[in-house]
Amino acid sequence: MSDDQISIFSTVVPLEEYSHTEILGDGPDPFQVAEHGMVWRPKDLHFGIRTEPDGRLVAHAGLVVLPVSIDGSPTELIGLGGVAVAADRRGHGLARTVVDGALAHARTLGPRFAILFCRPDKAELYARLGWRPVAGPVEVEQPTGPATMPLRTMWFPLHEGAQWPGGALQLHSLPM
Secondary structure (H helix, E strand, C coil): CCHHHHHCCCCEEECCCCCCHHHHCCCCCCCCCHHHCCCCCCCCEEEEEECCCCCCEEEEEEEEEEEEEECCEEEEEEEEEEEEECHHHCCCCHHHHHHHHHHHHHCCCCCCEEEEEECHHHHHHHHHCCCEECCCCEEEEECCEEEECCCEEEEEECCCCCCCCCCCEEECCCCC
């Protein structure tokens, strides 16, 4: 794909509606996390990249404001999730573009940090995008009660100079 072809995908727009099937198809485990048995919270805000001129959705990232406690102190974080890039468009910077676009909006929502949960094989991608690992276990809500998140948890500063406070992270909702 040439640079000219990539530029037609570079505009991140808010989406009124979103279904992961537009990008990932309708398989039983599109994000490859079912083995962990977690119940996930839907995202409240959706951002995507569409091709021109057909309008095909080729990348997505979703956001949700999360109630959490960090070392026992209640606060809010922005949860980033549902990041997806169409298989035929991977390797061209669309993940970076759609995540950056979603984070630009996240900065307007107030919380100082964003978090995400990812499979270990995706942690390097997010590290290249500036995300950092959260040390220690993370507790999340599940229908059966609190559970330890089995996936990697990473954080991102949404504002200049924001430093992760450290301590135990407890999500007071389903994970996103």
